[in-house]
Amino acid sequence: MALATHHGLFAPAMIMAGNAGVASIWLFQRRNLVLPLLQHNPGQHRILWMKEVWHFQWRIAVSFLCGYFLFQLYNPILFAFRGAVEAGQMGMSLSLANALQSVAVAWISTKSAPFGALIARREYQQLDRIFFQAIKQAVAVCIVCAVLVLIGCVYINLRDYKFSHRLLDPLLLGFLFLNATVNVVVFGEAFYLRAHKQEKFLVNSVVGAIITGLTAFFLGRIYGAAGMVIANSLLNVVGLVWATLIFVKYRRIWHAG
Numbered sequence: 001m002a003l004a005t006h007h008g009l010f011a012p013a014m015i016m017a018g019n020a021g022v023a024s025i026w027l028f029q030r031r032n033l034v035l036p037l038l039q040h041n042p043g044q045h046r047i048l049w050m051k052e053v054w055h056f057q058w059r060i061a062v063s064f065l066c067g068y069f070l071f072q073l074y075n076p077i078l079f080a081f082r083g084a085v086e087a088g089q090m091g092m093s094l095s096l097a098n099a100l101q102s103v104a105v106a107w108i109s110t111k112s113a114p115f116g117a118l119i120a121r122r123e124y125q126q127l128d129r130i131f132f133q134a135i136k137q138a139v140a141v142c143i144v145c146a147v148l149v150l151i152g153c154v155y156i157n158l159r160d161y162k163f164s165h166r167l168l169d170p171l172l173l174g175f176l177f178l179n180a181t182v183n184v185v186v187f188g189e190a191f192y193l194r195a196h197k198q199e200k201f202l203v204n205s206v207v208g209a210i211i212t213g214l215t216a217f218f219l220g221r222i223y224g225a226a227g228m229v230i231a232n233s234l235l236n237v238v239g240l241v242w243a244t245l246i247f248v249k250y251r252r253i254w255h256a257g
Helices: 010-029 031-039 049-071 074-081 084-109 112-120 124-158 162-166 170-194 202-254
Strands: none
Touching: 010 031, 049 170, 049 202, 074 084, 074 202, 084 124, 084 162, 084 170, 084 202, 112 124, 112 170, 124 162, 124 170, 170 202
């Protein structure tokens, strides 16, 4: 609505305001549940934050901070070296890819609490059944949505609609959607491992952020969006292999016996 009414850069702020508004309404409707929970005396069942949470929490915080370099660094670099048009095309295309990724990841992220409960009860077979079913569904949703959006983008390019010039060409857009699909798998593996109250992807995140930042800077200056997207696709494939090896290793260790 902000974009349609020509409010431009207010649109991202309006998205955040909308999220906050919906969350506030949801909390208000469930105040009879939330307020008593806040007043509940846990007695002896207390969480030792420094011992049980902090060692895990700071690693996740660093991983999320690295996500800026993995997902948000392209636009400023393109804007600085290639101009507003190419930066805008990348921004709009990334928004589409991130939207597909967010929808697909929801199939896995909503299972985080059940994952923790199953791990606490050592019901690993049930855990794996739910996890692998969820990740298959998430990948399928991402692929189907990506194909539909790509078909739409090819169509508006063939008809030369004005909006088509605000996106990267369909080939590069396809690479972005491929990256989104790979990210869904990696995020799923991260959710699975974090349900064990362990963060094993910290090194992956830091190394990935550094390499992505460097390749985006140097290739963005020379080759623009095409260099960035293709390089990121190659890095994502390597990252998927690395993450999967870690996932398989710790799943085997933690579930031994």
